Amino acid sequence: MNQILVVDDDQELRTTLVEVLEQEGLQAVAARNADDALEQLKQETYDLILLDLVMPGTDGMTAIPLIRKQAPRTRIIIMTAYASVQNAVQSLQQGGDDYIVKPFKIDGLMLTVRLNLQKARFCEETEAVDLDKIFNGLANSLRRQTLQLLSRQGQMRFMDLVRALEVEDHTKVNFHLKALREAGFIDQTADKSYHLTTNGQRAATCLSYICKSLEA
Amino acid sequence: MNQILVVDDDQELRTTLVEVLEQEGLQAVAARNADDALEQLKQETYDLILLDLVMPGTDGMTAIPLIRKQAPRTRIIIMTAYASVQNAVQSLQQGGDDYIVKPFKIDGLMLTVRLNLQKARFCEETEAVDLDKIFNGLANSLRRQTLQLLSRQGQMRFMDLVRALEVEDHTKVNFHLKALREAGFIDQTADKSYHLTTNGQRAATCLSYICKSLEA
DNA sequence: TCGCCCTGTGAAGAAAACTTCACAAGAGAT
DNA sequence: ATCTCTTGTGAAGTTTTCTTCACAGGGCGA
Numbered sequence: 001m002n003q004i005l006v007v008d009d010d011q012e013l014r015t016t017l018v019e020v021l022e023q024e025g026l027q028a029v030a031a032r033n034a035d036d037a038l039e040q041l042k043q044e045t046y047d048l049i050l051l052d053l054v055m056p057g058t059d060g061m062t063a064i065p066l067i068r069k070q071a072p073r074t075r076i077i078i079m080t081a082y083a084s085v086q087n088a089v090q091s092l093q094q095g096g097d098d099y100i101v102k103p104f105k106i107d108g109l110m111l112t113v114r115l116n117l118q119k120a121r122f123c124e125e126t127e128a129v130d131l132d133k134i135f136n137g138l139a140n141s142l143r144r145q146t147l148q149l150l151s152r153q154g155q156m157r158f159m160d161l162v163r164a165l166e167v168e169d170h171t172k173v174n175f176h177l178k179a180l181r182e183a184g185f186i187d188q189t190a191d192k193s194y195h196l197t198t199n200g201q202r203a204a205t206c207l208s209y210i211c212k213s214l215e216a
Numbered sequence: 217m218n219q220i221l222v223v224d225d226d227q228e229l230r231t232t233l234v235e236v237l238e239q240e241g242l243q244a245v246a247a248r249n250a251d252d253a254l255e256q257l258k259q260e261t262y263d264l265i266l267l268d269l270v271m272p273g274t275d276g277m278t279a280i281p282l283i284r285k286q287a288p289r290t291r292i293i294i295m296t297a298y299a300s301v302q303n304a305v306q307s308l309q310q311g312g313d314d315y316i317v318k319p320f321k322i323d324g325l326m327l328t329v330r331l332n333l334q335k336a337r338f339c340e341e342t343e344a345v346d347l348d349k350i351f352n353g354l355a356n357s358l359r360r361q362t363l364q365l366l367s368r369q370g371q372m373r374f375m376d377l378v379r380a381l382e383v384e385d386h387t388k389v390n391f392h393l394k395a396l397r398e399a400g401f402i403d404q405t406a407d408k409s410y411h412l413t414t415n416g417q418r419a420a421t422c423l424s425y426i427c428k429s430l431e432a
Numbered sequence: 433t434c435g436c437c438c439t440g441t442g443a444a445g446a447a448a449a450c451t452t453c454a455c456a457a458g459a460g461a462t
Numbered sequence: 463a464t465c466t467c468t469t470g471t472g473a474a475g476t477t478t479t480c481t482t483c484a485c486a487g488g489g490c491g492a
Binding site for chain 1: 479480481482483
């Protein structure tokens with residue numbers, strides 16, 4: 001069951017959000033400011049946080065790194081008012097995962113929430129993979145790009161991959177694809193298209209997580 | 217300089233969008249349908265595409281995978297006239313990066329555009345520089361153990377470290393400590409004790425996060 | 433059929449990473 | 463002063479990883 005924490009100083013919006021989320025079958029809890037939220041994070045782990053940027057006391061922007069430290073795996077969605085490009089950009093740099101512009105429609109909110117929960121899900125599905133394999137897979141820039149491309153595209157044929165990576169010598173790509181296949185990160189379909197395996201998806205997610213944490 | 221491609225069958229909106237984007241200091245080019253867009257993608261690489269979902273001829277939804285194939289790194293923002301979740305979800309699944317609901321305000325558009333350009337830029341930078349360092353630091357088992365030890369202990373002297381790692385040859389440890397220091401992960405105090413730097417702490421956090429997600 | 437692109441293999445060489453060894457300056461104890 | 467432990471350096475050698483090259487079968491359009 002997905003636990004969601006709503007952080008907003010507006011009593012009415014807070015209540016509405018919790019109701020809406022619960023109607024959608026999600027468990028939601030509210031906090032009225034950042035400090036309360038941090039307190040609640042100590043008691044309970046959440047899958048996702050809806051965080052207002054503008055609040056009295058500790059504001060959302062300041063809270064992001066603190067939340068990240070306390071709950072590195074929780075996805076943070078920033079709720080920001082129109083017309084503040086800087087704020088939104090900055091909040092993502094601070095470690096936010098996504099944003100939604102206020103005022104928003106329920107549909108738009110749920111879309112964002114569901115997408116982010118989906119992205120977070122990888123944390124739970126697991127089977128032991130040894131670290132050497134993971135890091136060997138991720139140690140090389142070309143392999144990282146490959147994982148990201150495949151993660152994004154779903155599947156790609158060999159030559160498309162070569163061109164996307166902008167590598168002149170296709171055998172070089174072949175070498176790394178072999179390495180990735182041996183690491184169990186990628187596989188081929190009947191028509192020879194490459195795609196990520198479950199472990200590959202996991203590695204790709206690790207990668208994007210690390211990217212994000214460097215952003216902070 | 218950021219290159220943007222606007223794809224919309226509405227002549228007026230197309231022109232307006234290009235003007236607005238150029239006023240904001242971005243380079244924008246327009247295409248009046250998906251096939252033209254694909255043609256232009258062959259000539260030039262774009263950082264971002266604003267794509268209308270409903271168009272005569274090849275529609276936006278169909279175009280997404282084709283664009284992705286041609287320009288895998290370009291960010292695709294869907295403009296959808298129907299605020300329907302289905303369309304948006306489906307377009308994201310097809311490989312879109314973000315969406316915006318028509319009619320939209322200039323502010324909202326620019327927010328979305330800027331955020332997506334930011335994300336794209338960030339991906340490139342990180343891929344180029346930081347990640348090689350990070351993974352070089354984490355690629356080796358001895359170095360990982362060192363990071364974990366220092367993370368737990370705060371600081372340790374050289375020989376204590378050697379013994380904790382159960383390595384016979386102290387120069388071997390020395391080699392890896394040097395690598396970690398060059399990666400900017402560790403540093404020494406005046407009394408020669410080793411400790412993590414900020415980046416080192418970050419790397420250690422990444423590491424423990426990954427471990428955790430693999431165990432679960 | 434011919435030529436061309438796709439997909440791939442294997443070997444050889446180059447580069448990077450890692451280990452081992454030989455040695456040494458300083459600090460402290462005896 | 464001598465001994466030992468700590469904390470290194472640098473060179474040489476080994477192993478692993480990466481790149482490059484030469485080649486080859488299959489498919490497909492002209």
